[in-house]
Structure formats: C-alpha cells, structure tokens
Amino acid sequence: MADAVVPPAGAVAVEVVVAAPAHSGLGEPLTYLAARPLAPGTLVRVPLGRREVLGMVWEPTATPREAPAGALRPVAEVWEALPPLDARWRALVAFAARYYQRTLGEVALAALPPALRTLSAAQLTRRLHKAARARHSAAPSTPGGQPPSVTDAQAHALAVIDTSDRPVLLFGATGSGKTEVYLQATARLLADDPEAQALVLVPEINLTPQLEQRFRARFGDAVTTLHSGLTPAQRLQHWLAAHRGQARIVLGTRTAVLASLPRLRLIVVDEEHDPSYKSQEGARYSARDLAVYRARLGADLGCRVVLGSATPALESWHAAAVGRYQRVDMAQRMGGACWPQLRLVDMRQQPRGTTLAPALLAAIEARLARGEQALVLLNRRGYAPVIACDACGWKSGCPHCSAHLVYHKGDRSLRCHHCGHAARVPRACPDCGNVDLTPIGRGTEQLEEQLALALASLRRADGSPVRIGRLDADTARAAGALEHTLEAVHSGAIDVLVGTQMIAKGHDFRRITLVASVNTDGALFASDWRAPERLFTLLMQAAGRAGRDAAFVAAQGSVVELWVQTAYPQHPLFAALARHDYAAFAAQQLHERRTAGMPPFSHQALLRAEARQLDAALAWLRHAAAAAHDLPGRPHVTLYAPVPMTMTRVAGIERAQLLLESPHRPALQALLAAWLPRLHTLRAHADTRGLVRWAIDVDPLSF
Incomplete structure (x- = not known):
C-alpha cells in the first residue's frame, strides 16, 4: 500500500460538481485539491479522466485531509475574474436536482451558457474586458415617454403584487392589459431599488421579440434576453451581464429561470399555463414551478412572483383556490373590446370531405371585403399527415419511428416530425406498384392551398388579390421568417393567416375579427386526460386574438366571432367556451380529477x-x-x-x-x-x- 501523503502547506480539499447525467452514477461532488480555500459558487476547470472540464466549487472542506498518493488531483484553473454564483442560486439548483432526481452538476452546469464551458480563465478575462469596453463606448438608448395610465383593474393588480406575501396568479382575459401590469410592476421595482433585477419568462422564442420591443421601448438598455435563439457568443454576453448585475431586466424562455441574477426581486411568468415551460429532456424541470420556488428563496430581498394567464393551468387554479396563491382577476378587455361570439358548425350536416363549411367561407369573405383579417387554426403542419395506397393499404410510415411520414407538397418530400427522417415521395407504391397514391387528412400547407383557391376571385380594396399567409414550424424555420410574417399581419399585408398553435400565443393582432378552428374533434376524445384542458386553452387563446381593437371593430360595424367546426356541438366544453367561462370549465375539470384521483389531487x-x-x-x-x-x-x-x-x-x-x-x-x-x-x-x-x-x-x- 502506498504511503499516505499530506497535501502541501496551505492546500485544501474542495468539493466540485461537474456535468454528469443521473444515469452515469457520478452524482456526488468530486474532491480536488486547491492551493487555497475557494468560495462556494466559484467556477474552476478540473481534470476528469483524460479530459479537463468546467466545474463549480460546491462546498469547501474546512481542513486539509490526508489521502493516498495521487488520489486527489489538483484544480487546473480558478476563474478569478468571475464572481462566484451566490447561495440563493445554489439553493435553487440543489432543490431542482433533489426534486427532479438529477445530479447537482447536471443542473448547475446545464444552467450556464454553453460557450462558457469551452473557455479558459485567460479567455474569459479577455471577454470580460472586451465587454466592459463595449459598454463604455456604446451610446445608451433612450427609453420611451410617459407610460399610459392604468385602469382600475390594473391598479388593483399592481397593488396586490406590491403587497402580497404569496405568488400572485394574474387571471387576466386576453387583451385585458396584463403586459402593461408587468411593465409597470417592473418600473416600480427599478425606481424603488437601483440595483434590483427582474426576470420575465415567456413560453417560446416566437413570443420574445414582440415582448422585447415593448420592454425596450419602456426601459432601453436595461433589458437583455436569454433564449436558445441567440448565438453562443450572445448567450454568453447576456448571461454575464445578468450574473454581474448589469442587466436589470432579463427576458427569456424556460432556461432563463436558472440564470444567475444576484439581485432578483421580481419574476413574471407570462402565459404560465403553457406546457413549453416543462422541459422534456435533461432535468425535465418545470420553469413555472422553479420560478415560484426561486421567489421563496429570495424572500429576504422581497422577491415576488407573478403568474399570468387568461387560461391558467389547473394546478395553478387549484393552488389559488386553496390559498397557496393569491388570485387577481382582470375580466374586462381593454378599450371595451367585446368577446368573440361562438359559432359552432355541425360537420355532420356538411358534405363528406368538406374542409371549410360554406357558411364559414362566406363569413371569411365578408370580413375580407370590409378590409378585416381572419385567422384559421389547424394544429397540424405539412400538407397531409400521411399518403396511402388504396390498392394494398400501404402507408408512408417512418422506418425509425412509430409514426407516419408527413407529406410536404412544397418540396414533394415525406418527413418525420419526430426523428427528422426525410425521403422523396415515391412515384409508385413500394409494395404493389400502384401509381395512384392518395394524401389522407390535411395540414396547414393543404389548408393554405384550399383557402387560396376558394378566395381566388376575391379582391382587396385596392384591387389586388387576397393574400393568404401561413405560420407554423416549417415557415418559421428560416432566420427572420417569423418576424416577417408577423409584421405582414400587423401591417395588413396578409388577409388570412393559417397556422398551428403558434398563432394563438400572445400575439397582439389589431384587425382580426374572425378566428376559425377547422379540425377540433381529435382532442375531445383523446386518451390523454389533459386533452380537454389543452383544447379549451387553445381555443380560448386563439379566440383572444380577435377583436382586440374595439375602435376598429366599431368603425367596421363588425361582429367578432370564433367559428369551430365539430361533429359534437353538444359537447359540454363548447358550452363553457361560448360563455368564455374558464372558471366553470376549471371547476368541472377539477371535480373530475378529484373523483379520479388525478393531479393536482395526486x-x-x-x-x-x-x-x-x-x-x-x-x-x-x-x-x-x-x-x-x-x-x-x-x-x-x-x-x-x-x-x-x-x-x-x-x-x-x-x-x-x-x-x-x-x-x-x-x-x-x-x-x-x-x-x-x-x-x-x-x-x-x-x-x-x-x-x-x-x-x-x-x-x-x-x-
């Protein structure tokens, strides 16, 4: 046995966490030797096997320990230029790792920007100096003028946010002015504390630019963003600004809930019901739930959390009902805007194979003739979900997944939306040689084509043809495509927007007076017990895109409508939808879940x-x-x-x-x-x- 050795004078053992998935077995902090004591939260580079990886000091060891020769390896580099991540942040990571059954290092290191893991201490120091020079030379942007006056409902919400000792559930109708509440709550915070920070979470990247514009118009350079749409260099720059307290307001998606914000005093979770807040890989955490816990950890700073939605998650609604959250209602839309009237189209009374009922097409045509816009929702992208052979029954199945290849007519391809496999459309059936292959079902691409044909004879006021736009994961893939499409809708260049659930999330369209859902029934009887909640939320949110500008609707003499094509018009979900009565729907769903012993009752x-x-x-x-x-x-x-x-x-x-x-x-x-x-x-x-x-x-x- 080798003789025991004592570490050199002054050397101490430190506990370091490194990135390792839960199934690797490396769940505990690893022990290394450092030349001096290191503060918890300090970033270091350490040897791991034959590699050198980024790690974080978790807890110091009070006294040097004797160890077998070679058992403890030295820390390779200490990142002196970067302040350690504070105790609140480490407590948040520890809770997330413990609750979601992950390793400390997996959560802690995944929360850092990827570019940070590849730098050396010297490279990081140069980056910090460069960023400091850029900030010093940049001309500050000028925030906008006076904020608008608030309504009584908004004033009440702000008062509750200022004084509540619980998470606040802001139950605000679509178009009721929730965003203005977020803006003014943030403004009050920054005026009260010159070092305070605010975190505003949105469910998806496509909502970030619109919200960012409003925050930048109000707060200028105090705003930064954190989401996966940034380049690695931008993510690192923005994270460093937040960590060092230079960014006062951070707008971000799910991952931003784990950003280092040492002076965090306000967290806003917009559209808190959205399932995008739940990660489906890695630590599989809920950003909404971690936001609530993070506010609790920051109670000594007076940190508050606001969860906003027109259709809250049933878990949040129940938490408010039992007193864990404080609910604030904003039931009225801004400017006296009316709710859309529900029009149910019984598809059993329509000819077989009908895509758009004649009455719905007539209503769309009437809107376009008056210079209004329409939104048509179909939550399935591509041209058709599958192509098939009528002769032998062959279907375009994915060779790698339990799914069909979706037909995309634009480039005549078959694509799997799960693994990404792509193939050309065969000239004939691979099994029997039949050349008559038939698309089955419909997607947004086909619906766009059919609308263009149905409305081909219609003209705009200037004599030009009606313009149909499409917004889904396919059309939004190219850089700038999403922003271009949304700007075309806002400017009136697009008359009818066809899309998936992307079009229902938070967009402030001013001239849309009709929303239609054309393929609704699949979710009514799905095996997923959350399907009714998701369908009701989707339809309520989609309806909220219509009639947001009351003055425009009144000037047009129009009626705002939500059309739903269904073979089950008597379904109780539609009765609550007709009344825009989320409370009644939530009560019914919670009663069913309590009876069945389903979450939130289990x-x-x-x-x-x-x-x-x-x-x-x-x-x-x-x-x-x-x-x-x-x-x-x-x-x-x-x-x-x-x-x-x-x-x-x-x-x-x-x-x-x-x-x-x-x-x-x-x-x-x-x-x-x-x-x-x-x-x-x-x-x-x-x-x-x-x-x-x-x-x-x-x-x-x-x-």
Missing part, C-alpha cells in the same frame, strides 16, 4: 426506459419495480405495470415507461430518492443488454 412520476428492443426496456422496468418493494413511502405509492409509450419507437429506439402515483408528495419523493441508487446498481449489474438509457420524469405532462 402526484406522479414516470420512470422511462429506452432500449434497442422493446422487450429489454420492459424487462428493465419490471426489475426496477421489484427493486422498489421495501423503499420508504412505498405503502403510499402505486406503481403501475410497465407499458410501451404512446409513441413507442423514435429514431430507432424503443421506449417504455412505468407510472408512479401517490396522494402524498413527500412519500413519492422519499421513494424516488431511495430508489435512485438501486436504479444505478440495476443498470450496472442486471441483465441490461440493449438498454440505452433511463430517466425519471417528475410531474410529467406527457405520457
């Missing part, structure tokens, strides 16, 4: 397994279930039998899952925490041939 987690063969994934999950038989909390947790996921195969990998459910969150968390080491052991020693990876998803939104 708590769930999924153990997912991915393997080359489905049998291997299911077998591993059965072993995992057996390993949980004696764990803490087990009597209060139900483990269901492992089953294939709805989308069983993606990119050649078979997927299965095991659902855990409990009425007691602490029992579920206790079981998961004790289960995790056994899952690592099971992965390492059990018969796991073919198993690729596994992951735990706490509070899952999709199954």
Whole structure:
C-alpha cells in the first residue's frame, strides 16, 4: 500500500460538481485539491479522466485531509475574474436536482451558457474586458415617454403584487392589459431599488421579440434576453451581464429561470399555463414551478412572483383556490373590446370531405371585403399527415419511428416530425406498384392551398388579390421568417393567416375579427386526460386574438366571432367556451380529477426506459419495480405495470415507461430518492443488454 501523503502547506480539499447525467452514477461532488480555500459558487476547470472540464466549487472542506498518493488531483484553473454564483442560486439548483432526481452538476452546469464551458480563465478575462469596453463606448438608448395610465383593474393588480406575501396568479382575459401590469410592476421595482433585477419568462422564442420591443421601448438598455435563439457568443454576453448585475431586466424562455441574477426581486411568468415551460429532456424541470420556488428563496430581498394567464393551468387554479396563491382577476378587455361570439358548425350536416363549411367561407369573405383579417387554426403542419395506397393499404410510415411520414407538397418530400427522417415521395407504391397514391387528412400547407383557391376571385380594396399567409414550424424555420410574417399581419399585408398553435400565443393582432378552428374533434376524445384542458386553452387563446381593437371593430360595424367546426356541438366544453367561462370549465375539470384521483389531487412520476428492443426496456422496468418493494413511502405509492409509450419507437429506439402515483408528495419523493441508487446498481449489474438509457420524469405532462 502506498504511503499516505499530506497535501502541501496551505492546500485544501474542495468539493466540485461537474456535468454528469443521473444515469452515469457520478452524482456526488468530486474532491480536488486547491492551493487555497475557494468560495462556494466559484467556477474552476478540473481534470476528469483524460479530459479537463468546467466545474463549480460546491462546498469547501474546512481542513486539509490526508489521502493516498495521487488520489486527489489538483484544480487546473480558478476563474478569478468571475464572481462566484451566490447561495440563493445554489439553493435553487440543489432543490431542482433533489426534486427532479438529477445530479447537482447536471443542473448547475446545464444552467450556464454553453460557450462558457469551452473557455479558459485567460479567455474569459479577455471577454470580460472586451465587454466592459463595449459598454463604455456604446451610446445608451433612450427609453420611451410617459407610460399610459392604468385602469382600475390594473391598479388593483399592481397593488396586490406590491403587497402580497404569496405568488400572485394574474387571471387576466386576453387583451385585458396584463403586459402593461408587468411593465409597470417592473418600473416600480427599478425606481424603488437601483440595483434590483427582474426576470420575465415567456413560453417560446416566437413570443420574445414582440415582448422585447415593448420592454425596450419602456426601459432601453436595461433589458437583455436569454433564449436558445441567440448565438453562443450572445448567450454568453447576456448571461454575464445578468450574473454581474448589469442587466436589470432579463427576458427569456424556460432556461432563463436558472440564470444567475444576484439581485432578483421580481419574476413574471407570462402565459404560465403553457406546457413549453416543462422541459422534456435533461432535468425535465418545470420553469413555472422553479420560478415560484426561486421567489421563496429570495424572500429576504422581497422577491415576488407573478403568474399570468387568461387560461391558467389547473394546478395553478387549484393552488389559488386553496390559498397557496393569491388570485387577481382582470375580466374586462381593454378599450371595451367585446368577446368573440361562438359559432359552432355541425360537420355532420356538411358534405363528406368538406374542409371549410360554406357558411364559414362566406363569413371569411365578408370580413375580407370590409378590409378585416381572419385567422384559421389547424394544429397540424405539412400538407397531409400521411399518403396511402388504396390498392394494398400501404402507408408512408417512418422506418425509425412509430409514426407516419408527413407529406410536404412544397418540396414533394415525406418527413418525420419526430426523428427528422426525410425521403422523396415515391412515384409508385413500394409494395404493389400502384401509381395512384392518395394524401389522407390535411395540414396547414393543404389548408393554405384550399383557402387560396376558394378566395381566388376575391379582391382587396385596392384591387389586388387576397393574400393568404401561413405560420407554423416549417415557415418559421428560416432566420427572420417569423418576424416577417408577423409584421405582414400587423401591417395588413396578409388577409388570412393559417397556422398551428403558434398563432394563438400572445400575439397582439389589431384587425382580426374572425378566428376559425377547422379540425377540433381529435382532442375531445383523446386518451390523454389533459386533452380537454389543452383544447379549451387553445381555443380560448386563439379566440383572444380577435377583436382586440374595439375602435376598429366599431368603425367596421363588425361582429367578432370564433367559428369551430365539430361533429359534437353538444359537447359540454363548447358550452363553457361560448360563455368564455374558464372558471366553470376549471371547476368541472377539477371535480373530475378529484373523483379520479388525478393531479393536482395526486402526484406522479414516470420512470422511462429506452432500449434497442422493446422487450429489454420492459424487462428493465419490471426489475426496477421489484427493486422498489421495501423503499420508504412505498405503502403510499402505486406503481403501475410497465407499458410501451404512446409513441413507442423514435429514431430507432424503443421506449417504455412505468407510472408512479401517490396522494402524498413527500412519500413519492422519499421513494424516488431511495430508489435512485438501486436504479444505478440495476443498470450496472442486471441483465441490461440493449438498454440505452433511463430517466425519471417528475410531474410529467406527457405520457
């Protein structure tokens, strides 16, 4: 045995976390030697195997420890130029790692901008000096003039935000002025504290530019953004500005909730109901829930959190009902704008194969003749979901996924929207040679084409043809395409906008007086128990794009309408939608969930397994279930039998899952925490041939 050695005088052992996924088994901080004590939160570069990686000092070791020769490796670099990440931020990361069953390093290092992980200490120092010179030489932008006066409802909301000791659920109708409340709450904060910071979260990148314009017009250079649409250099620059307190207001998407903001005193989660706030990979955290916890950690600074939506998540609505959140209602739309009237089209009374009912087409034509705009919602992109052979039954299936290849007519391609596989449309059926291949179903591309044909004879006031636009993931892919389309709608260059749910999220369209949903019924009877909530939210949000400018509607002498094509006009969901009565819908849904013991009246987690063969994934999950038989909390947790996921195969990998459910969150968390080491052991020693990876998803939104 090698002789024990004492570290050199002054050297100390420090605990460092490094990026490692939960299934790697490297969950605990690693011990290294540093020449001197290092503050927790300090970024360092350390050797890991044959590599050198970025790490973070988590907790110092008070006294040097004797260790076998070579057991402790020295820290390679200390990033002296960067202030350590503070205790509140580390507490947030620790909570996220603990609650979502991830490693500290996986959460902590993933929260940093990717470019930061590739720099040396010297390179970072040069970046900081360059950024300082750029700020010194840049001419500051001038914020806009006086903010508008607030309505009584907005004033009440601001007063509650200023004084509440609980999270505030701002239940504001679409067009009720929630954004102005965010702006004025932020302005009050900055006026009160010259060093305070505010974080404003939006669910998707496509909402960021519009909100950013309003914040920059009000606050100038105090605003910065954090989202994946930035270049790596921009993300690093903006993160550094936030970490060093130079950015007073940060606008961002889900990942921004983990940004370092040492003087954070206000968090706004706009459209808090949106499922995009729940990560579907990595730590699988909910940014909305972490925002609430982060505000609690900042209570000593007076940090407050505002969750805003016209259609809150049922979990948030229930939290307000039982007193955990304070609900503030803003029921009236700004400027006296009216709610759209619901018009249900019974598709059973229409000719077979009808895409747009004649009455709906006539209503659209009437709007366009008066210089108004219409929005048509179809939550399926592409030209058709599948092409098929009538002779033998062949369908365009993806070779790598349990899904069909979607037909895109524009470039005559078949594409998988799950793995990205693409192929040319075959000239004939691959199985029988039949050349008559038929598109089945419809997507936004086909709907755009059919609308253009149906409205071809219609002319605008200047004599030019009616213009149809489309907004979905395909058309928004190119740089600047999203902004160009939205600007065309705002300017009136587009008369009818066809799109997926992207068009229903937060956009302030001023001349739209008719919204139509043309393929609604799929969600009414979906196997997903969240489907009614998602459908009602989508239709309410889409309806909210219409009639936002009351003066324009009045001048036109128009009536604002929401048209819904359905074969089930008597469904109770439409009765609540006709009244724009989210409260009644939420009460009915919560009653059903309470009866069935579903969230928020129970708590769930999924153990997912991915393997080359489905049998291997299911077998591993059965072993995992057996390993949980004696764990803490087990009597209060139900483990269901492992089953294939709805989308069983993606990119050649078979997927299965095991659902855990409990009425007691602490029992579920206790079981998961004790289960995790056994899952690592099971992965390492059990018969796991073919198993690729596994992951735990706490509070899952999709199954």
